[in-house]
Amino acid sequence: MDTQIKTAQYKEVYVWETPVRFYHWINAISILILSVTGYLIGNPPAITQAVEASYSYWFGIVRFIHFATAYVFFFNFLMRIYWGFVGNQYARWTNFIPFKKAQWKEVVDVLRVDIVQLQEKPLVKLGHNALASITYFLTFIAFVLMSLTGFGIYSAMSDSWFPQQFTWFVHLLGGDLPARQLHHILMWFFIVFAIIHIYLTIYHDYVERHGVLSSMIGGWKFAKDEDKKADQDSDTIENAEEKTI
Amino acid sequence: MSRKKPTVYDEIRAQGYSRRDFLKFCGMMGAFLGLEASGITQMVKALETKPRLPLIWLHGQECTCCSESFIRSSHPIVADILLNKVSLDYTETLMAAAGHQAEAARQATMEKYKGEYLLLVEGSVPTKDDGVYCVIGGKTFENIVNEAAEGAKAVIAWGNCASSGCVQAANPNPTSATPIHKIVKGKPVINVQGCPPIAEVMAGVVVHLLTFDRLPQLDKHGRPKAFYSRRIHDTCYRRPNYDAGLFVESFDDDNARKGYCLYKMGCRGPVTYNSCGVIKWNNGVSFPIQSGHPCIGCSEANFWDNGPFYSHLPSFPGFGIEKNADDIGLALGAITATGIAAHAVATNIRKRRLIQSGRMKDKKQNSNT
Numbered sequence: 001m002d003t004q005i006k007t008a009q010y011k012e013v014y015v016w017e018t019p020v021r022f023y024h025w026i027n028a029i030s031i032l033i034l035s036v037t038g039y040l041i042g043n044p045p046a047i048t049q050a051v052e053a054s055y056s057y058w059f060g061i062v063r064f065i066h067f068a069t070a071y072v073f074f075f076n077f078l079m080r081i082y083w084g085f086v087g088n089q090y091a092r093w094t095n096f097i098p099f100k101k102a103q104w105k106e107v108v109d110v111l112r113v114d115i116v117q118l119q120e121k122p123l124v125k126l127g128h129n130a131l132a133s134i135t136y137f138l139t140f141i142a143f144v145l146m147s148l149t150g151f152g153i154y155s156a157m158s159d160s161w162f163p164q165q166f167t168w169f170v171h172l173l174g175g176d177l178p179a180r181q182l183h184h185i186l187m188w189f190f191i192v193f194a195i196i197h198i199y200l201t202i203y204h205d206y207v208e209r210h211g212v213l214s215s216m217i218g219g220w221k222f223a224k225d226e227d228k229k230a231d232q233d234s235d236t237i238e239n240a241e242e243k244t245i
Numbered sequence: 246m247s248r249k250k251p252t253v254y255d256e257i258r259a260q261g262y263s264r265r266d267f268l269k270f271c272g273m274m275g276a277f278l279g280l281e282a283s284g285i286t287q288m289v290k291a292l293e294t295k296p297r298l299p300l301i302w303l304h305g306q307e308c309t310c311c312s313e314s315f316i317r318s319s320h321p322i323v324a325d326i327l328l329n330k331v332s333l334d335y336t337e338t339l340m341a342a343a344g345h346q347a348e349a350a351r352q353a354t355m356e357k358y359k360g361e362y363l364l365l366v367e368g369s370v371p372t373k374d375d376g377v378y379c380v381i382g383g384k385t386f387e388n389i390v391n392e393a394a395e396g397a398k399a400v401i402a403w404g405n406c407a408s409s410g411c412v413q414a415a416n417p418n419p420t421s422a423t424p425i426h427k428i429v430k431g432k433p434v435i436n437v438q439g440c441p442p443i444a445e446v447m448a449g450v451v452v453h454l455l456t457f458d459r460l461p462q463l464d465k466h467g468r469p470k471a472f473y474s475r476r477i478h479d480t481c482y483r484r485p486n487y488d489a490g491l492f493v494e495s496f497d498d499d500n501a502r503k504g505y506c507l508y509k510m511g512c513r514g515p516v517t518y519n520s521c522g523v524i525k526w527n528n529g530v531s532f533p534i535q536s537g538h539p540c541i542g543c544s545e546a547n548f549w550d551n552g553p554f555y556s557h558l559p560s561f562p563g564f565g566i567e568k569n570a571d572d573i574g575l576a577l578g579a580i581t582a583t584g585i586a587a588h589a590v591a592t593n594i595r596k597r598r599l600i601q602s603g604r605m606k607d608k609k610q611n612s613n614t
Contacts, residue, residue, distance in 0.1 A: 042557065043571070044509065046494050053505075059490035117591050120599060153516075156476055171465040175545045176476075176516035181559055181570065188574030192581050199585045207596055 010222040013126055015090050016215060023080045024216055030073040031190055037066040038187055070150055077143050090127035096137040098130065106130035114203070122208045126221055132200075139193060142186050149173070149183040250296040253455070257292075260325050267292075270322045277449045277524060278461075278471050291456040298455050299358040301351060301393055302336035305368030305379050305386040306413050306422055310441040311403040312338050312367060318444035319528040337381070348382045355396050363454065364397035366390060369406045369413055370428050371420035378420040387428060394429040399460060401435045401450060402426065408436035408467070409546035416550050426467060433460050436467040438519070440543035445524050446472045466546070468518065477514035477540050480522030483507065496537075507534060511555040513542030 016024075040062050084093035098104055110131040113123045123129065128136065152170035155163035170179045205213040215221045251259070257267050268289065275285035302312075316324045335351040342350050354362060368386075371378035376385030384392075394400055402425040405411035413422040426434040437450055450469055453461045461469040478484065486492070486506040493501045493510050508515070514522075517540055521532040533540055539555070542548040551559045558569035 044490055044492060046492065046509075047490060053485040053489040053491055056489035056491070060488035062490075115588070117588075117595055120595055156479070156518075167465060174547060175466075176518075177513065177542065177545060177551050177559065178547075180516060181551075184558065185561075185570045185574070188570065188577060191574065192577050195578065195581050195585065199588075203588070203592055207592060207599070 008224060010224055012220045013223055014219055015088075015126055015221045016219045017083075017088055017091060018219065019079065019083050020087060020091050021216060021219055023076055023083065026072065026076045027080075030069045030076065031194070033069045034066060034073060035187055035190060037062050037069070038183075041066060042184055067154060070147075070154070073143075074147050074151070077140075077147070095128060096133045096140065098134055098137075103130040103133070107134065114200075124208070124210075124223070126210075126223060135193070139190075142189050142193075146183065146186050149179045149186070152176075152179050153183065252292070252294055253297050254293040256297060257322060257325075262322060262325075266322065270320055273320055273445075274449055274452045277445050278453055284456075288452065288456040295455060298451070299354055299362035300335075300365055300451075301354055301362055301397070302365040302367065303386075303389060303393060304337045305366065305370055305390070305406070306420070307368030307404065307406045307411075309338055309367070311406075311447070312336075314441035314444050315447050316444075317527065318448055320445075320448075323444065323448040344382075351393070355393060359396040361398055362396065363451070364390075364393050364400045364432075365403060366400065366407045366425050367403040369410045369422040369424055371413075372423050372428075373419070373421035390425065390428055394432050397432060399433045399435065399454065400425060400429055401437060402467075403437055403447065404442055405438060405440040405543055405546075405548070408438045411440055412549050415547070434467060435460065435463065435469060438466070438468050438473060438544035440548075442544070443472075443520065443524050443526065446520060464518070468544075472520045472524075473518045473544065475518065475520070475523075477517045477519055477522050477534070480520070481514055481534055482522070483534060501537065504537075507537075507539040509557055510539045511553065511557055512539030513545070513548070513551075513554075514540040517542040517545050519544040 041059075044059060081093070083091055084096070098107070107130045109123055110129045112118045113121075114129075114131075148166055148169040151163045151166035153176055155167050155170070156176070158164075170176060173179050173182065201212055201216075205211065209222075211220070211222045254267060257270075258264075262270075271285055271288050271292065275288055278284070280288070304312075318324055335347065335354055337347070340347060340350070368379075370376070370387050370390055372387060376387040379386040381389060402408045406413065406422075407425045409424050410418070410422045413420060414424070424436075426436065435450060437447055439446070446469075449472065450461065453469070453471075461471055464470050464473055466473075478487070481487075483504060483506045486504070487508055491500065491503075491505040493505045493507050495501070496510065506512070512534065514534065521540070522534070525532045525535070541554045542551065545551075553560065553567075556569065558571060561568050561570055561573050564573060
């Protein structure tokens with residue numbers, strides 16, 4: 001048997017801090033709950049055999065879960081924005097907005113290596129690569145729009161002061177129906193995002209062997225010395241960032 | 246002769262109504278407006294002491310359903326006093342005068358009551374091609390509205406046409422039908438939404454202006470909050486069926502006969518602000534949902550473009566009439582899954598090559614040592 005046993009020097013790098021990991025999983029669970037309940041609210045199943053309305057409240061409960069989870073989702077997102085200003089170099093907000101030319105160059109590289117697969121050697125990046133960062137930035141915009149439309153529609157059903165802060169956006173869109181429509185379309189954005197996101201993390205773990213999948217649980221990634229060096233060389237943005245702080 | 250101008254109350258009595266009728270009218274209006282008891286006293290006093298408001302009622306791009314609704318108000322005083330020849334100084338539909346005579350009456354009212362009269366506009370204003378699509382007495386409707394608005398105390402936009410353009414402003418809006426609040430500048434505009442608005446709502450707004458001499462509280466879309474602050478959904482008698490998840494699945498099924506919620510039949514109740522569920526129509530007999538038909542959302546802007554009326558989700562712009570967000574979303578999901586499958590195949594080929602090149606290296610190292 002031709003077994004491959006190789007010895008290689010790997011170093012641990014603590015990439016995802018605890019708040020980032022908590023944010024990720026709270027966000028994932030709340031989006032899952034919100035999508036399932038939201039889809040049910042938009043397309044309730046047909047019930048043919050039923051008792052009188054006074055004895056049942058299941059649709060009300062589904063809506064309650066949706067609204068309650070929406071608050072968790074919203075404040076969790078606010079926490080992540082805060083962490084974008086105080087977190088480590090991999091969590092910084094500047095990673096997510098493509099200000100620099102180097103970020104766009106990296107997007108092209110990622111497309112070449114990971115999507116079209118023109119090059120076999122994996123691209124090494126300990127934090128998010130530039131394409132992923134831009135995608136996450138898009139999801140942040142979707143989070144904002146989801147919150148604006150969601151709490152905006154919800155404001156009619158609540159006396160609380162908080163949802164009332166979102167009514168202006170519904171007015172901007174021209175009414176509750178266009179707001180509901182946008183809210184519904186964005187749900188599909190999240191579903192498509194989740195499919196691609198889960199697939200790509202598995203893909204990266206599959207070919208790169210840095211432990212991407214488990215890193216969102218423990219926070220550590222594993223990199224060879226040469227990887228870490230390559231990463232830092234290409235990562236002029238993050239280095240510059242470090243120095244200015 | 247320096248006789249005092251007759252008050253609204255005088256005119257009501259002159260029409261043959263008793264004081265009891267008058268007080269009942271005030272009580273009803275107070276209830277619709279959501280006034281407290283002292284407010285009703287105020288209303289009685291105002292109608293007893295103030296002369297009637299001079300009104301100019303203009304008709305533009307519309308179907309006159311607002312006027313039709315108004316004259317079918319559940320209380321006869323509304324039609325007799327507020328709308329009848331007694332109060333209206335100019336309205337194409339109901340006035341006795343015609344042609345030059347009518348135009349002269351309008352001019353006379355505008356001059357005589359400058360700054361005092363109320364301008365009521367039914368219908369939208371076409372602005373395309375210099376406004377030729379609506380011309381009355383040789384003047385474009387845009388000119389007429391601007392002219393009449395100049396000396397008006399306040400402007401009331403009746404119905405969806407005047408408030409947001411209604412059907413003639415629906416895509417592609419061939420005449421550039423424009424709502425009144427986008428035409429009139431510098432004057433308060435009250436949007437009394439609906440296609441048509443409920444008669445009692447229309448009367449209530451006029452009575453409010455007469456009683457308190459100031460604008461009612463308006464929501465963000467310029468609609469009086471007294472009538473448009475709650476959704477049809479929140480005042481609907483079928484609401485318990487919604488919370489229990491009991492829905493009509495098709496118009497002739499058993500659920501429809503049982504009176505379940507019309508949410509899945511495209512009811513716009515959850516996104517429509519109006520008081521149909523409370524005041525109802527035709528002397529409080531019924532309203533669409535009570536009659537088994539989903540709400541079409543006629544008191545919301547662009548309700549014609551948010552169709553189809555009988556499906557929960559509006560059609561997705563740019564993808565034909567029958568495609569909604571779910572259809573597009575599912576198609577995107579399928580495309581994504583296909584892309585991923587293709588990518589996974591490519592990845593496996595690549596990984597196999599990586600493993601093999603690793604073996605080659607190992608062999609080389611082994612043979613070197």
